[in-house]
Amino acid sequence: xxxxxxxxxxxxxxxxxxxxxxxxxxxxxxxxxxxxxxxxxxxxxxxxxxxxxxxxxxxxxxxxxxxxxxxxxxxxxxxxxxxxxxxxxxxxxxxxxxxxxxxxxxxxxxxxxxxxxxxxxxxxxxxxxxxxxxxxxxxxxxxxxxxxxxxxxxxxxxxxxxxxxxxxxxxxxxxxxxxxxxxxxxxxxxxxxxxxxxxxxxxxxxxxxxxxxxxxxxxxxxxxxxxxxxxxxxxxxxxxxxxxxxxxxxxxxxxxxxxxxxxxxxxxxxxxxxxxxxxxxxxxxxxxxxxxxxxxxxxxxxxxxxxxxxxxxxxxxxxxxxxxxxxxxxxxxxxxxxxxxxxxxxxxxxxxxxxxxxxxxxxxxxxxxxxxxxxxxxxxxxxxxxxxxxxxxxxxxxxxxxxxxxxxxxxxxxxxxxxxxxxxxxxxxxxxxxxxxxxxxxxxxxxxxxxxxxxxxxxxxx
Amino acid sequence: xxxxxxxxxxxxxxxxxxxxxxxxxxxxxxxxxxxxxxxxxxxxxxxxxxxxxxxxxxxxxxxxxxxxxxxxxxxxxxxxxxxxxxxxxxxxxxxxxxxxxxxxxxxxxxxxxxxxxxxxxxxxxxxxxxxxxxxxxxxxxxxxxxxxxxxxxxxxxxxxxxxxxxxxxxxxxxxxxxxxxxxxxxxxxxxxxxxxxxxxxxxxxxxxxxxxxxxxxxxxxxxxxxxxxxxxxxxxxxxxxxxxxxxxxxxx
Numbered sequence: 001x002x003x004x005x006x007x008x009x010x011x012x013x014x015x016x017x018x019x020x021x022x023x024x025x026x027x028x029x030x031x032x033x034x035x036x037x038x039x040x041x042x043x044x045x046x047x048x049x050x051x052x053x054x055x056x057x058x059x060x061x062x063x064x065x066x067x068x069x070x071x072x073x074x075x076x077x078x079x080x081x082x083x084x085x086x087x088x089x090x091x092x093x094x095x096x097x098x099x100x101x102x103x104x105x106x107x108x109x110x111x112x113x114x115x116x117x118x119x120x121x122x123x124x125x126x127x128x129x130x131x132x133x134x135x136x137x138x139x140x141x142x143x144x145x146x147x148x149x150x151x152x153x154x155x156x157x158x159x160x161x162x163x164x165x166x167x168x169x170x171x172x173x174x175x176x177x178x179x180x181x182x183x184x185x186x187x188x189x190x191x192x193x194x195x196x197x198x199x200x201x202x203x204x205x206x207x208x209x210x211x212x213x214x215x216x217x218x219x220x221x222x223x224x225x226x227x228x229x230x231x232x233x234x235x236x237x238x239x240x241x242x243x244x245x246x247x248x249x250x251x252x253x254x255x256x257x258x259x260x261x262x263x264x265x266x267x268x269x270x271x272x273x274x275x276x277x278x279x280x281x282x283x284x285x286x287x288x289x290x291x292x293x294x295x296x297x298x299x300x301x302x303x304x305x306x307x308x309x310x311x312x313x314x315x316x317x318x319x320x321x322x323x324x325x326x327x328x329x330x331x332x333x334x335x336x337x338x339x340x341x342x343x344x345x346x347x348x349x350x351x352x353x354x355x356x357x358x359x360x361x362x363x364x365x366x367x368x369x370x371x372x373x374x375x376x377x378x379x380x381x382x383x384x385x386x387x388x389x390x391x392x393x394x395x396x397x398x399x400x401x402x403x404x405x406x407x408x409x410x411x412x413x414x415x416x417x418x419x420x421x422x423x424x425x426x427x428x429x430x431x432x433x434x435x436x437x438x439x440x441x442x443x444x445x446x447x448x449x450x451x452x453x454x455x456x457x458x459x460x461x462x
Numbered sequence: 463x464x465x466x467x468x469x470x471x472x473x474x475x476x477x478x479x480x481x482x483x484x485x486x487x488x489x490x491x492x493x494x495x496x497x498x499x500x501x502x503x504x505x506x507x508x509x510x511x512x513x514x515x516x517x518x519x520x521x522x523x524x525x526x527x528x529x530x531x532x533x534x535x536x537x538x539x540x541x542x543x544x545x546x547x548x549x550x551x552x553x554x555x556x557x558x559x560x561x562x563x564x565x566x567x568x569x570x571x572x573x574x575x576x577x578x579x580x581x582x583x584x585x586x587x588x589x590x591x592x593x594x595x596x597x598x599x600x601x602x603x604x605x606x607x608x609x610x611x612x613x614x615x616x617x618x619x620x621x622x623x624x625x626x627x628x629x630x631x632x633x634x635x636x637x638x639x640x641x642x643x644x645x646x647x648x649x650x651x652x653x654x655x656x657x658x659x660x661x662x663x664x665x666x667x668x669x670x671x672x673x674x675x676x677x678x679x680x681x682x683x684x685x686x687x688x689x690x691x692x693x694x695x696x697x698x699x700x701x702x703x704x705x706x707x708x709x710x711x712x713x714x
Contacts, residue, residue: 122595123602124610220703241604253599294601316703335697375704383701390697400596408611442613449612452624456589457596 044365045176047201051076051362054355055181055200056159056348057166058207059084060143061341062327064150065102066204066348071157073356078198079154080183082165088143089229089306090341091263091270093246096136096424098342102349108145110266112137113246119292120407121251121400128410131417136424138246142266150345164193166207169216169323176365179203179322202322202366204351206344209309211329220316222331224309225258226279227338228286229272231265234300241296242269249273250403253288257397258338260289262297271297274338276312310338324371326351332378334386336393342426343382350374384428401450408446414439558594562587567610581619588612628679636675643671 052075056067059081070077093113098104114137115129155161163186170180179200184193205213209224234242242264254260260273271293273285290297311331318330326332327344334343351374356362358370396406409415414435421429431439562572573583588610602608644655647664658664678684 119602121599122592122608123600124608125602222700249602251599252596288599291599292602295603295605296601313697313700314704316700318704379701386701387697394693400592404592404612408613411611445613445617448624449615449620452620453585453589453592453612455624456585457593460590460593 044367046364047362052202052355052359052365053078053178053200054202054204055080055179055198056204056206057181057213058205058211058327058329059151059161060088060147060206060208060327060344061150062329062344062348063204063206064147064154064348065345066206066326066352067154067159067161068150068157069349069352070355071154071159073352073361075356075359075362077154077159078200079151079159079161080164080166080181081151081161082163082186084148084151084161084163085144086147088147089227089308090143091229091261091272091338092141092143092265092341093263093339094139094141094146094341095339095426096139097426098345099139102150102345104146104149108141108149109139110142111140111244111264113140113244113264114138115245117245117247118407118410119247119249120404121253122404123292124404124407126407126411128416128419131413132420136420137244138424140246140264146341163187164196166212167195169203169213171321202355202371203324204348204355205323205325205329206327206348207329209311209328211325213323214315214325214329217317217320217323217325219318219320219325222315223276223312225274225276225312225338226282226307227272227274227310228282228307229270229305230286230290230302231268231270231304231306232297232300233268233303234297238296238299239264239267239269247293247296249289249292250397250406251288251292252400253285254292255285257393259397260285260292262289262293268303269297269300274310282307310340319368319371319375321368322366322371324351324374332382334389336389336397337423346382347374347378350378382426385422385426388422388428395447399454401454402447404453405443405446405450408450409439409443412439412442556598557600558591558598560587560591563591566606566608570614581615582623584615585619585623632675632679636672639671639675640668643667 054070054075054077056063056070056077056079059067059079063079063081067077067079094104094109099106099109114132115127116138118126118128120126151161162183164183165186167182167184170182172179179202181198181200181203183196183198185196186193203213205211205217207213211219214220242262244264246264247262249260249262251260255273255275256278257276258274261271263270263272271286271289273282273289275282275285278285311328311333312335314331315325315329318325326347328340330347332343332347333340351371354370354374354377355366358364358366358373396402410419414431418429418431421427562569564572568584568587570579570584573580573587575583644658647658648654653661653664677687
């Protein structure tokens with residue numbers, strides 16, 4: 001995965017993107033004095049005798065991070081999660097920066113992946129990870145462990161965690177009134193739970209790809225991929241191979257627009273694949289993935305089969321009045337790699353920070369402009385990352401020749417260094433211009449060669 | 463029983479059987495004789511009817527000399543038993559094998575002709591290998607890692623084979639367009655070639671003609687270029703949607 005844009009390019013991207021964005025934003029409740037500046041809502045009423053009350057719907061990484069930041073900011077926080085021991089279907093990979101930024105204890109991480117193998121459609125295998133320093137790794141976590149840890153931290157900071165299912169949201173009739181949340185409380189006493197309501201000032205929707213909060217604010221739909229995964233328990237000697245290694249298989253047989261993977265988990269491997277455009281053939285793609293990894297997972301037993309939608313791009317509307325979406329509910333999953341855990345947690349934290357700031361630690365009511373500040377900050381910080389990964393997906397996941405070129409490029413050390421630096425630390429690093437030029441020439445060369453071979457292949461055996 | 467398998471099936475289901483001789487003419491050294499080829503076709507059919515789930519098309523390459531010989535030995539039994547045995551024994555598609563493919567890469571010494579490596583043959587061999595694997599995906603094995611990199615084939619070999627013919631074609635098109643446009647403009651405006659080159663509008667037309675010849679090489683390219691332009695900005699539009707105040711449309 002090459003880092004195509006240099007620092008100047010990334011800055012230009014940000015300028016172009018946000019220049020138009022800021023000019024066209026006109027939040028509903030605040031009358032801006034200048035058309036291009038979002039005013040802080042000092043005109044919002046001070047809350048009498050109570051603190052701001054915010055409900056976080058969904059207790060995954062996004063919800064947990066948001067709830068913790070809100071609670072630390074002296075805001076009355078309630079987190080509603082429908083399944084506290086949810087074992088989510090997920091790759092489970094977190095970048096190094098997440099461990100530092102969120103202060104994750106190292107025992108949460110089951111495995112440290114330091115080697116990755118990329119395998120092309122014609123089985124050319126390239127090892128990447130030579131450039132990693134000894135303290136750098138991709139952390140593999142179990143989602144139930146990570147999610148529970150973040151929720152517990154939120155509770156420790158003062159948030160209230162409720163085991164319940166969010167049903168619907170009643171928007172207030174008059175401005176500055178509270179939202180009414182309908183939910184089913186699973187308190188163990190009644191079978192099927194008890195229907196309850198709650199009044200809150202703001203809502204953070206962190207309830208994932210099938211978000212109900214998103215539906216209730218009419219956020220619109222996104223295109224999504226189906227990720228299908230089988231957890232396979234393989235014999236110990238085969239597990240040795242995957243001790244610190246993850247594999248990525250590319251090819252039309254494995255997926256027409258994504259990749260197949262074998263990721264090591266605590267004591268088994270997860271073999272899976274995904275697709276956006278050919279969802280009905282996902283089982284065939286999974287069989288093809290298993291075939292490609294056959295030698296290495298032979299003798300394994302499938303202990304679990306799971307599937308989940310993965311958003312491809314953000315929803316058309318991510319914020320409405322005092323309701324904001326974060327994480328998968330907002331659609332913050334990168335292209336090319338399909339990474340979402342870090343962005344979910346980061347967006348949850350950013351949204352919560354914006355609420356804390358806009359409400360002056362819970363003293364004032366917030367409004368949409370505060371939530372839009374979170375959007376602006378998130379978009380500005382991560383737009384280059386998303387755009388670069390989108391370009392990579394468009395260029396290298398197009399067709400088999402493009403994938404062959406992709407794997408060929410991954411053998412280059414400069415590419416590996418740039419890829420890992422930008423993945424592990426989530427910044428698009430500007431490399432040296434000369435190396436970038438060499439990389440561009442090599443990329444074009446690889447693509448041209450692979451496409452020439454494809455033309456030869458088309459002439460054979462029609 | 464060779465006739466039992468080969469005569470009815472290939473004629474109805476495999477019209478490409480007739481193209482086989484063409485390929486064997488191209489590379490006589492590696493291809494087997496026709497009778498063995500036909501037997502292999504029928505066996506592939508029996509296998510593909512098992513619905514592997516990996517979308518295996520009837521493979522045409524018969525690099526697997528050992529496998530075919532094994533099947534011909536089994537075919538010596540009775541008809542029915544041979545049919546059942548053949549269908550059951552072949553559970554996995556035959557692996558790619560080629561005498562010049564050694565240790566996960568092409569052995570360049572085997573491609574030598576008059577002391578120099580014949581790069582065209584290397585390109586052909588790699589194309590066949592990729593085609594084979596596209597039709598019959600194989601498990602990636604740690605014992606025989608594939609390390610071939612297309613960049614070992616020098617740039618001038620690629621250029622001679624792919625760039626030069628295309629360049630000749632495009633230059634020819636440009637020359638024809640240029641000649642007739644120059645004549646046409648001259649007949650309309652009376653400006654000769656030298657006068658046309660001094661005029662800004664004519665130079666712009668020349669530029670458009672050159673770019674057009676380069677970018678639009680097939681009829682489909684017009685659609686492709688339009689789609690590409692839309693694609694480059696699509697993702698940006700999806701991200702900016704939240705900043706526009708109009709009601710969100712459905713799936714974009």
